[in-house]
Amino acid sequence: MKHLWYGLGIIVSVAALVAVQVVPHLEQYTLEEGGSPVPADSYGGASWRLISLAPATGENLPKGTAGVTAVIGVTPKDQAASKAMAQGCSATVRDRADRVWSPSRAVQGLPGLASVCMRLNKPVLVPPGTELKWQASFAVPIEAVSSLQVEVRVQKTEGFVRLTPAAAPSGRPQPAG
Amino acid sequence: MKWIIAAVLLVAVGLAQRLLPDADRMYRPIASTGGINEEVRTAPYSVRVDGVRTGRELQVTAPSGEVKKVLPSKGVWVTVQLTATATKEPVSLQDVMLEGPDGTVYAAGDGVFGLNTANLEAGIPQAGSIAFEVPPGLKSAVLRITGPQYSSALGPAVEIDLGTLPAPVPTASVAEVES
Numbered sequence: 001m002k003h004l005w006y007g008l009g010i011i012v013s014v015a016a017l018v019a020v021q022v023v024p025h026l027e028q029y030t031l032e033e034g035g036s037p038v039p040a041d042s043y044g045g046a047s048w049r050l051i052s053l054a055p056a057t058g059e060n061l062p063k064g065t066a067g068v069t070a071v072i073g074v075t076p077k078d079q080a081a082s083k084a085m086a087q088g089c090s091a092t093v094r095d096r097a098d099r100v101w102s103p104s105r106a107v108q109g110l111p112g113l114a115s116v117c118m119r120l121n122k123p124v125l126v127p128p129g130t131e132l133k134w135q136a137s138f139a140v141p142i143e144a145v146s147s148l149q150v151e152v153r154v155q156k157t158e159g160f161v162r163l164t165p166a167a168a169p170s171g172r173p174q175p176a177g
Numbered sequence: 178m179k180w181i182i183a184a185v186l187l188v189a190v191g192l193a194q195r196l197l198p199d200a201d202r203m204y205r206p207i208a209s210t211g212g213i214n215e216e217v218r219t220a221p222y223s224v225r226v227d228g229v230r231t232g233r234e235l236q237v238t239a240p241s242g243e244v245k246k247v248l249p250s251k252g253v254w255v256t257v258q259l260t261a262t263a264t265k266e267p268v269s270l271q272d273v274m275l276e277g278p279d280g281t282v283y284a285a286g287d288g289v290f291g292l293n294t295a296n297l298e299a300g301i302p303q304a305g306s307i308a309f310e311v312p313p314g315l316k317s318a319v320l321r322i323t324g325p326q327y328s329s330a331l332g333p334a335v336e337i338d339l340g341t342l343p344a345p346v347p348t349a350s351v352a353e354v355e356s
Binding site for chain 2: 062064065097098099100101102104105139140141143144
């Protein structure tokens with residue numbers, strides 16, 4: 001009987017020790033997909049901003065689905081960042097329930113704005129200090145629209161940048177500006 | 178006495194070894210099961226089979242609506258109409274099979290881009306069909322979806338009993354999706 005209490009004591013002690021070590025840093029033990037968010041003014045050596053996240057028209061969208069277009073501005077700080085951006089970027093949107101959507105070809109973007117983070121004409125590299133505006137369009141369930149955040153990943157660059165709109169998308173698509 | 182205990186333990190270890198499931202059984206995907214018109218949920222997606230048809234040939238329609246090709250068969254084409262929805266992030270069903278009563282499995286029709294190739298988006302149900310070419314006389318089947326494979330073991334899976342297959346009509350059809 002004495003040994004049983006010793007055994008139980010060891011089990012409880014080990015569990016308590018693990019809890020003390022783990023619980024204060026619980027967020028570090030969650031599964032991070034695609035790395036961790038990086039501040040918008042330094043990701044990939046560039047400065048990022050969400051210019052607009054607005055409703056967009058879609059083609060044959062399923063019932064209960066809405067189109068949104070994100071216009072993103074990125075300013076490389078140096079030549080290395082310009083080259084890094086030329087590797088390619090991808091944008092996704094995430095809602096409050098942690099659901100993620102990739103760009104949809106069924107949603108029309110804004111005219112005259114590229115859907116890649118590089119210049120379409122030569123030279124393709126964006127000069128340091130110059131802002132490039134590009135866009136990504138998504139089809140999402142209507143209830144997700146009000147809580148969307150935009151996440152951008154640059155190829156071969158660790159982490160991602162998370163851009164939060166000042167307000168939920170509403171009204172008509174904004175001009176690219 | 179000690180020798181008897183040792184012998185009993187050895188026999189017990191031998192028996193336990195025999196009772197252990199083999200690697201295929203131990204690591205096979207964890208399946209959610211259901212029937213026609215039932216929403217079957219697994220972690221990355223949910224699937225509902227809306228209907229099953231069979232035909233002696235298969236008419237394949239492009240996403241634009243135009244007829245792309247008509248595929249003959251020495252057996253029968255089985256088309257499964259289903260609605261699938263991703264749960265949290267974009268996903269594709271990919272590995273989809275029909276399993277006959279004798280355990281034989283049939284892969285989805287090669288070169289037919291059915292719903293199994295579609296990019297499913299979270300919370301947006303997508304309806305479509307998947308086509309399988311099977312031997313004539315297949316009486317019943319189970320739809321098995323084992324994709325997407327996050328790893329080689331213990332992945333999500335769906336098994337839907339399609340019951341008795343209907344008699345074949347001259348032409349079954351499948352509409353391809355944009356992937």
